[in-house]
Amino acid sequence: MSALPLSMFVEVTAKRQTAEDIIVVELADPHGRPLPAFSAGAHIDVRVPAPGQDGLIRQYSLCNHPEERDRYRLGILREPDSRGGSKAMHDELQVGDLLAISAPKNHFPLVPARRTLLFAGGIGITPLLCMAERLAHTQAAFELHYCTRSAARTAFLDEIRQAPFADSVHLHVDDGDAEQKLDLAGLAAAPDPDTQVYVCGPAGFIEHVLSTFREHGWPEAQLHTEYFSGAETTREDDDSFEVKIASSGASFQVPADKTVHQVLSENGIEIMVSCEQGVCGTCLTRVLEGEPDHRDLYLDDHEHAANDQFTPCCSRAKSKTLVLDL
Structure with a gap:
């Protein structure tokens, strides 16, 4: 896997449990210098300490107040089907370790609005907690x-209950009281051009929230999302196809059980990748000819329809051949 250009080293200054299978990790400059500024919704790329997987990079949202420059705070869920990232952060990472990270990046920024609705599912609270801090700070x-499964799996629960903005937070716990249940249809019932909607969490949760608001007539420009779980990369009816490299004319067959990235890497052609699930957009590659079969969660519908770029970590081809701008 090609490593991303990670621009700095930070020290792990704290690591603690905040809920079942969720840890909080705090990072700071080893020399006490201010860290690069970030905005609400931002994330960093982290090279995780995964034994035997040198260069494994994952993205984690920043969940502390965006005015803070002395630390970056991450909330990390232990994924049951971890491919090495979350498992290493839970099991291998120690206070005092140095981690290579990128400067903060933001593909999920706040848009100024008269009113903002934030919907968090599980670990999706991390970027939205930062947004809540920012919105409260600006009044x-x-x-x-x-929304969480249980109180035991609700990250930052005590912190949220004691926050200055606690009155603006509504907890919806699956095993809680009936009156706690989320009335999504009620919140979406009256489209408001002065309200912006943000949602983050598992893909199913995101789709439920977005589809409800769409059904009630909310325009796409007011709906914002960030996916944490990956895209569907393989299907039973997948066929093989050909990819051609425009610069050299070399062609390679992509079998049903491999991704474009895997095939190119095996043949000495490296593409910068990170999440390998179609979420982050790191591997985005221009398509000069052919029709991609888009399976990412990064590009929007308009960008998919253009068919001039795709994510080789997970997307495939509808045509027999894709000519790539490599």
């Missing part, structure tokens, strides 16, 4: 709806 009107 903006907002509601944070935080």
